Amino acid sequence: MSHNGNIKLQIDNYSLFYGDFQALKDINVAFEANKITSIIGPSGCGKSTFIRSFNRMNDLISSVRVQGRIVLDGENIFDLDPVDLRRRVGMVFQKPNPFPKSIFDNVAYGPRMHGVRDRGRLTEIVESSLRSAALWDEVKDKLDKSGLALSGGQQQRLCIARALAVEPELILMDEPASALDPIATLHIEELIQILKEHYTIVIVTHNMQQAARASDYTAFFMMNEDRSGSLVEYGPTEKVFTNPHDKRTEDYITGRFG
């Protein structure tokens, strides 16, 4: 694995079990800072479970056991306070999930929960987050309208703004555009390109064209015979798509199987 820059997130010999069932097997990979890494692979091979490990959302499931380390900027995330970790590692979900609150309150929610009380400061944060999410112009006159009243694409950008408002270092996106129409999808992709300047982004996607055009690095996952998921290949996107090491990668990319 060749990296030109800093490593933001390092995964060492990571495995995850749901009770007795192994869902992820011995993953070893590192993600470079300020780059976009996409994770591709067939359904059910554990991609979502994998990225949900980075902000320890899997902790919420009582039967989950993990082995190995995940290191964020030199610290093992399992030694960190999960609540603080989740501020540093943001997540955007597949289906947009704005709160049943106003647009302003949606974006201000995170900062408020972390102690920001001053109305002026909150307004600043809301505006800059909405600008960063390319939503400001569309909603600046209706900040007190419900977040649920927006279109699908706008809701997703609202969720991105909400995630940005707590100033994360790493942003995880779990198929962020799969529930959106093609135009909204394009907007999201453009947005991600702009965001990588300030954030490290890891994005799970089903859409190979999206991975090919939008990401710097690509990780390809597959399901083993015992139904656990493993990392098959990782590298710069161009290389993975034009000259993959592993035959399985080549098969998947050229569509020889789903």
Added chain:
Amino acid sequence: MNKAYIADRAVRVILLFAALLSIIIVFMIGLFIFKESLPAFREVGATSLILGSTWRPSQEQYGILTMIVGSLLVTVGAIVLGVPLALGAAILLAEIAPGRVRGIIRPAVELLAGIPSVVYGLFGMVVLVPFIRAVIPVKGNFGFGLLSASMVLAIMILPTITNIAEDAIRAVPKEYKEGSFALGSTHLQTIVHTILPAARSGIVAAIILGIGRAIGETMAMIMVIGNAVEFPLPLNANPLTLFLRSARTLTGNIAVEINYATGIHASALFATGVVLFILIIIVNSTARILVRGEHYG
């Protein structure tokens, strides 16, 4: 960060206590009522208390059999009068009535469910009792009695049974219905042979809930049942005139005398409460087992 975790832990414990409050209350109810009833059980003896048919506190006679019979008779009467009506209404609402009609009848039934019991009791006193007295010219019939009480009770449990039974019927998967129709059955046949059997445990649970409500009703009963402590017997050769008799329920026994009872008398009233409590728990446990059985069937 530690402060937030301490707060989280503390809240968790407090809320667990709140959740346990219900069972604590149940225990305390059982404890206190049983404790207060002990003197009566000890002095009078459980058998003579429960099976004795004379209740005359002034002569230290504390047999509640009459009240048990009274409660049972009035409940049976309420079931006989109320259940067919309730089920008919439930089937009507779930299967037959068009949406607009249902939109009128269902809220009406729900309204019935919320009306205070004393209001039903008052209606019974002012309308039903004189009606029964006038319409059935049997000597000894004063209108107050098991019949009036059964009618009032039937009206009271009607909404409960209707609502729950209707929900049970609506919950039957429409695949069953379609299968029946596809074999050429009429709607009625489908209802009788397919839907009702499938909704059986829900309907039975509804009826048992209604029975529970009937056994537990107090104030409305006191107002129309007469509260006589004599064992209810038919007035003439016709055994049905039994229902024209004035009687007393377990609940009525407690309410009518508790405010001035002392000593063993008061204790005997608590004993009445114990018997009632046990009766209700039996009824509710049966309901719960039946409803749970549905998930496997």
Added chain:
Amino acid sequence: MDNQETNASFSRRLFSLQHVVDETPIIAETPRASIGSQEAIVRKQLTQKIVFGLFWLTGLLAVAVLIGVVGYLLVQGAQVISLDFLLTPPQGGLEGKGGISTTIITTLYLVILTIAIATPLGVGAAVYLVEYAGEMHGRRGLVPVLVSIARLGVETLAGVPSIIFGLFGYVLFVLYMRFGFSLLAASLSGACLILPVIIRTSEEALKSVPKSYREGSLALGTTQLQMIWTVVLPAALPGIITGIVLSVGRVFSETAVFYVTLGGSYRIPTSLLSGGRTMALHVYYLAMDTRAFDKAMGTAAILILIIIIINAIINYITHRVSVSLGR
């Protein structure tokens, strides 16, 4: 109901097919031709018409009962209701002189007290059962056992009759704790009565909050407590309020439990330890101790109106919630 239309036309189509099948000589004549015969079909349909008529009768009977009881009492009671009736206190006596002002006040005090006691406890219990106890599934140890016991407790409590709560309150609050016949004793007893109602409706409301809200909040780095307080509870609020309104209705209607804990005085309660009389109890006392049936019906009429309003409020809240969710 759409149900209805398709079933009826379904049947009709089937019957027309059946007719064809009967006439077709392809199927050999079997002695069982009576299965699909015209007479059987007509008989079945006639039976259905009669029985369905009976079902309609029962439904209409239910409505008739409602109109009968409610209508009669409203009409009779209305004759007695006047501003005077509402604003003067009862004066007792065999004629039941006076109005019902003090009973209205007592009832209001009782409602407020009972709700104030039961709501935090009930909502808190529901929050625990939905938000925290879910993790216990499959685990072993003391706490999961406690959780099952807690649920059992709520179920059992819901089935206890009102008079038993009254007895309990009489022994514990009136006698043991020496509160005497008082608002305090009555509201504590009443709180026990409505606790299961609040727990159940709050549980439903909390369960209906989508999981995605919870995940969204936690993913932003909030604690579970923050998530519950700032996202889940506000979203579940309409359902919780419905439960509270339902309980208010119960307190208005309940008699047995207050009969034994409130005493029968018709004076205005001056403190938590004062006794009093609710409107529902006043109906009872008027009917049993006086000849003033008209005033009893007047009081009953007002109670009925209050229940109608409460029902309307509940329907309104539920309607608005389902409309906003449907979007």
